[in-house]
Amino acid sequence: MGLFSANYNKPGPGVDKDAPPKPRFFTFFEVLKRKFWHLIRINFLYVLCNIPALVLALYVSSAYLQKVHIDNSGLNDFYIRIFLAAIMIFLSVVTIGPVQAGFTYVLRNYSREEHAFIWWDFKDNFIKNFKQGMIITGIDIVVMYILGIALNFYLSTPGILATAASAFVFLSIIVYCIMHLYLYPMLVTVQLSIKNLYKNAFILSLLKLLPNILFVILNILIAYAAFYNPIIGIVLFLLITPSITGLMNNFFVNPTIKKYVIDTTQIATEDEEEDSDDDNGEGFYKKVLPEEKE
Numbered sequence: 001m002g003l004f005s006a007n008y009n010k011p012g013p014g015v016d017k018d019a020p021p022k023p024r025f026f027t028f029f030e031v032l033k034r035k036f037w038h039l040i041r042i043n044f045l046y047v048l049c050n051i052p053a054l055v056l057a058l059y060v061s062s063a064y065l066q067k068v069h070i071d072n073s074g075l076n077d078f079y080i081r082i083f084l085a086a087i088m089i090f091l092s093v094v095t096i097g098p099v100q101a102g103f104t105y106v107l108r109n110y111s112r113e114e115h116a117f118i119w120w121d122f123k124d125n126f127i128k129n130f131k132q133g134m135i136i137t138g139i140d141i142v143v144m145y146i147l148g149i150a151l152n153f154y155l156s157t158p159g160i161l162a163t164a165a166s167a168f169v170f171l172s173i174i175v176y177c178i179m180h181l182y183l184y185p186m187l188v189t190v191q192l193s194i195k196n197l198y199k200n201a202f203i204l205s206l207l208k209l210l211p212n213i214l215f216v217i218l219n220i221l222i223a224y225a226a227f228y229n230p231i232i233g234i235v236l237f238l239l240i241t242p243s244i245t246g247l248m249n250n251f252f253v254n255p256t257i258k259k260y261v262i263d264t265t266q267i268a269t270e271d272e273e274e275d276s277d278d279d280n281g282e283g284f285y286k287k288v289l290p291e292e293k294e
Helices: 024-034 038-049 050-065 078-094 098-109 118-128 130-155 162-185 192-208 211-227 230-239 241-278
Strands: none
Touching: 024 098, 024 130, 038 050, 038 098, 038 118, 038 211, 038 230, 038 241, 050 078, 098 118, 098 130, 098 162, 118 130, 118 241, 130 162, 130 192, 130 241, 162 192, 162 211, 162 241, 192 211, 211 241, 230 241
16 A cells, blocks of 8 residues: 555544643744744834844943953953843833733734734734733833832942842842732733732742742843854844744743633632622622723
């Protein structure tokens, strides 16, 4: 029986509906392989639309270079890598909110193994979340500016109290960075006010503090490794690095958001509907919990 005489109409074994789901670690690499070229396209769109934030990141990160050690041969390679990695990390926090919303929506769908139209879904979520996205951007700029000034002040002040204050401010910066793992995925998934977005992001950042810190460290290590060779690092940043880390971050946070935000909302909504039915229609139902966006 030859190659061309095979019966291709014969059904294959299929997928067992009772089979346990694959670990998300392996699913991530499967999605990365399938969507690789799409990730490059969304990465180009992200970088192009985020040029103002990139300029701001270059300006802020350059302040770091004024404080690092410079030897006789110029800047050490270590500090150059830290400088470039800092730009990438800074962009993950202080970015153009609507751009980040569109970018996150596409990557969230990929992480849930759902379809997404790169341009149309990006544009729709850019417009839909424009107001809240810009508010988040403004809050981020103010908060990071204040925390940066406070950290610089306490680091330059001698004494035990100043050291303790420096540690507290540094921890606050870490927690604020962790919050941004959850902030934009919630923005494009559920309907919440700005206050509740930050409140939920803060709660979720503390709920699994150690795994969250380890994941932020992983992001930092990836950023540093990507810029180990600065030229290659810049090319990778323009091509793929933000979209790969964004996909990775969505794979990490989406199960937590589903468990503590979406699933909890659905249960509470069902309970409220039952209470409304018990009132024989005389009561009223007020939706105070988020709805999943589609």
